[in-house]
Amino acid sequence: EPEVTQTPSHQVTQMGQEVILRCVPISNHLYFYWYRQILGQKVEFLVSFYNNEISEKSEIFDDQFSVERPDGSNFTLKIRSTKLEDSAMYFCASPINTEAFFGQGTRLTVV
Amino acid sequence: ELKVEQNPLFLSMQEGKNYTIYCNYSTTSDRLYWYRQDPGKSLESLFVLLSNGAVKQEGRLMASLDTKARLSTLHITAAVHDLSATYFCAVGGMYSGGGADGLTFGKGTHLIIQP
Numbered sequence: 001e002p003e004v005t006q007t008p009s010h011q012v013t014q015m016g017q018e019v020i021l022r023c024v025p026i027s028n029h030l031y032f033y034w035y036r037q038i039l040g041q042k043v044e045f046l047v048s049f050y051n052n053e054i055s056e057k058s059e060i061f062d063d064q065f066s067v068e069r070p071d072g073s074n075f076t077l078k079i080r081s082t083k084l085e086d087s088a089m090y091f092c093a094s095p096i097n098t099e100a101f102f103g104q105g106t107r108l109t110v111v
Numbered sequence: 112e113l114k115v116e117q118n119p120l121f122l123s124m125q126e127g128k129n130y131t132i133y134c135n136y137s138t139t140s141d142r143l144y145w146y147r148q149d150p151g152k153s154l155e156s157l158f159v160l161l162s163n164g165a166v167k168q169e170g171r172l173m174a175s176l177d178t179k180a181r182l183s184t185l186h187i188t189a190a191v192h193d194l195s196a197t198y199f200c201a202v203g204g205m206y207s208g209g210g211a212d213g214l215t216f217g218k219g220t221h222l223i224i225q226p
Contacts, residue, residue: 099156100156101156
């Protein structure tokens with residue numbers, strides 16, 4: 001299965017701090033997604049990103065969130081001024097044709 | 112708004128038994144996915160169903176899609192303990208943009224298979 005790599009695997013941050021989650025999608029892919037999964041709940045779509053622009057975003061993806069492609073291979077999800085309810089697993093996903101392959105996720109804990 | 116409903120949300124069954132998980136969705140879509148998630152792990156792609164009447168099988172799991180009924184099923188045959196996991200269905204199509212669109216997930220079915 002194609003590999004999507006996320007770092008870090010676990011991050012603990014204090015409320016109000018900024019965090020940056022990183023993803024390396026399938027090689028040379030221009031299209032990728034971020035999803036969130038609060039513990040024990042369903043997976044929720046956050047945003048899709050294509051060729052350096054946001055393609056679609058959900059109502060969850062408010063001004064607190066931003067996505068960037070800081071270099072040719074990495075994508076980032078930035079959460080400004082984290083809140084307790086931001087604690088969740090964050091997954092990036094990279095598509096091949098109609099299938100989406102998920103990274104291992106970053107567990108974000110806001111304390 | 113696309114809604115995806117799975118049932119049951121929790122299922123405990125014995126090894127060797129058969130069971131079916133159901134996934135209903137509210138609006139037209141031509142893409143339905145099944146994923147498996149083990150505790151604390153990522154989502155493993157099981158099946159991608161792209162057309163009405165599509166049926167796919169992998170080992171003891173078989174998935175089908177009825178786009179007219181907006182229903183997909185995941186059938187488990189002669190369950191074994193290793194199949195214990197949470198199974199999610201997900202539907203594409205709510206978010207436009209081509210390729211593999213942002214998916215709308217069901218709440219998941221937590222499956223426990225007891226020896």
